[in-house]
Structure formats: structure tokens, C-alpha cells
Amino acid sequence: MHLSVIVTTYNSPRWLENVLWGYSVQDHRDFELIVADDGSTDETRALIDRMRNETGLDLRHVWQEDDGFQKCRILNKAILQARYDYVVFTDGDCIPRRDFLAVHAREAEPGRYLSGGYHKLPMATSEAITRDDILSGRCFKLDWLKAHGLKSSYKNSKLTASATQAKWFNRLTPTACNFKGSNGSAWMSDIKAVNGFDETMAYGGEDREFGVRLINHGVKPKHVRYNAIVIHLDHKRGYVDPATVKANKEHRLAMERSGQSQTNNGLSQLQAQVIREERSRQPADLK
Numbered sequence: 001m002h003l004s005v006i007v008t009t010y011n012s013p014r015w016l017e018n019v020l021w022g023y024s025v026q027d028h029r030d031f032e033l034i035v036a037d038d039g040s041t042d043e044t045r046a047l048i049d050r051m052r053n054e055t056g057l058d059l060r061h062v063w064q065e066d067d068g069f070q071k072c073r074i075l076n077k078a079i080l081q082a083r084y085d086y087v088v089f090t091d092g093d094c095i096p097r098r099d100f101l102a103v104h105a106r107e108a109e110p111g112r113y114l115s116g117g118y119h120k121l122p123m124a125t126s127e128a129i130t131r132d133d134i135l136s137g138r139c140f141k142l143d144w145l146k147a148h149g150l151k152s153s154y155k156n157s158k159l160t161a162s163a164t165q166a167k168w169f170n171r172l173t174p175t176a177c178n179f180k181g182s183n184g185s186a187w188m189s190d191i192k193a194v195n196g197f198d199e200t201m202a203y204g205g206e207d208r209e210f211g212v213r214l215i216n217h218g219v220k221p222k223h224v225r226y227n228a229i230v231i232h233l234d235h236k237r238g239y240v241d242p243a244t245v246k247a248n249k250e251h252r253l254a255m256e257r258s259g260q261s262q263t264n265n266g267l268s269q270l271q272a273q274v275i276r277e278e279r280s281r282q283p284a285d286l287k
Contacts, residue, residue: 001033001105004082004188008071008181009092012045014053015126015233016092020048023134023136024055028101033059035092036078039066048160069182072197072206076270079188089207090184094118094230095129097140099116103228104185113190113214116183118232119270124149125217139231155214166226177221179211183230190219195266204245209252217261 005023007188009016023033035048045061052059062078064070079087087105091097107114128148133139140158146152161169179186182209194213201209215221 001028001030001086001108002084003028003086003088003101003105003120003185004084004178005031005033005088005090005101006075006078006082007033007090007092008036008038009040009044010215011040011044012092012097012235013040013044013152015235016044017047018052018129018131018134018233019090019092019095020051020055020059021131022095022097022100024057025098025135025137026096026101027099028105028146030105031101032060032083034060034062034078034081036071036074037061037063038070038074039064042193042249069202070199071203072201073199073270076182076196076199076267079191079267080094080271080274082188085188086185087179087191089183089184090230093233093246094182095134095139095233097229097231098137100228100230103224107222107224107228108185108187109222110187110266111219113179113186113211113219114176114184114224114228115180115221116160116224116228116230117180118182118230119155120232121145121234122149122151123234129233140229145231157242158229161226163227163236169226170223173223173225175223175225177223178208179214179221180233181210183224183228186214190214190217192267193261195262195264195268196270197266198251198263199265199270201248205246205252206248209248209255212252212255213261213263216255225234226227 042187062081064074086108104114125148129139138144142156192216197210
């Protein structure tokens, strides 16, 4: 099964490099990887060029100018560049375990989207992780993580669950099966049917709103919370605005009540704008 993997990033080249090393050793090899870059500097571009050569990944870079938090817009741009029928979404601070893509490929079903999660690490643990820790898989071992600052928690069961345990935990978890931009996947046909991500939404539940529209379209959610594993590297969140988060929640609840599946500010509008911009750059005699 061919996968299009979309990884979002913004000016975090050190974390992004660790994430890309994670994809370099995936058990499932049939994938392209698109870095959806919301305005990073040339340092990130140089990193991607180097990692393409060092890893041999089918790695592309979709970039837009920095204009504040415009994650939904760069996601839509990346979706329009994707070549395959099934799309995995994640972030540039989430290192995938080597079976991560194999789980998404195996669990994919028509009429479903997949909802995972992430295992959040403290900063000290995040900074301790090296390339060799990722390539060897050590950084996913609970003993190693605890030795480098991770505290004991019931949440650590994500890292230790067997295949059978993960199956039951996914069925029994009380956690809502919302779409997760850090660890989620869906069919391209369903993504296009709901018109992609709503570009009017800044940080705060924009991925969950996308999932609401998928559900309104008739797509059912499915947990991969305990078997599609990524570890989340710590970072500051200076872009969080409580007022925006509140407005996003109100918008999401309104979409739930309305049953509306399409956004009016998504893929089709972006495509139309791109076409207009391309025509405006053409010589007058070619328009």
C-alpha cells in the first residue's frame, strides 16, 4: 500500500531531523514524505536537502512564506502535492516507531479514518535522543526513557503494549476518537470530499474540526492509539492564544450541530487561487 506522509514543521530543524531519521527506518517502505513547512528559514530547507541525500527517502519540501500560524493552509498545499490515495498526517516533533507506517497501512479501511496519539516527553528526555537512539529503537524502550528523565505513568502502557494488548486497549479506551493532526490518517477521496482543512482556523483544534467534517461525511473513526506509536519532543508554544482556541471550539461545535461536511475555505478555494496566480504571471498574449 502506497502512503503519502505529510509532516508539518516550523523553524525546528533539530527536531525535524530526528523525525526524518525515524522515517528512514520504517518497516513499511512504500511511502512518499512531504514536509509541509509553514514559513521556516533556509536552515530547514538545507536540512531537508541533506536528509534526502543521507536517507534516500522520497522526500519533498512544500513551503510558504511566514505569515503567522497558517498550518491549515500549508497542509492543504501539501495535500494537493500528494501522489497517493491514503494520507498519514503527523508533525515535525513526533518521532515514529519503526512500525508506525505499517500500522496505518494495515489498519486502513474504506469509510474510516484512523486516530492515534503521541507519547509526550519532557525536555530533558527530548534533548537526550540521538540519531543512533532512533535508528536502534532505544528511544522507544521504557527503561531507556526512564533513565533519561521520563516519569512513571499509566500512559507509558502505550510503549509497552503487545499487539494483542494494543488491540484491546484501542477498543476499551474511554478517550474520544477525534482526528489527531499529530497521528492520524484518511483516504484522499474523503479528504477531498470535505474540502481539506479550514484555512480560517489558527492553532487550537483545527485537526479535530477536520475530523468532525469527515464524520459528517459518513467516515467513522477508528483508534490506533496503542499501536501507532510516536514520541513527542518537547517545545515552547508561543503561538497559543486562548481566545482563538475558544473561537475554534465554538466553530467546531457549530459544525457538529449543522452536519456540514465541507469547509468554504479549503482545497478547492486554494486551487482556484493558485490558478489565478499562475495566470497573472503569464504574458498577456498567453492569457
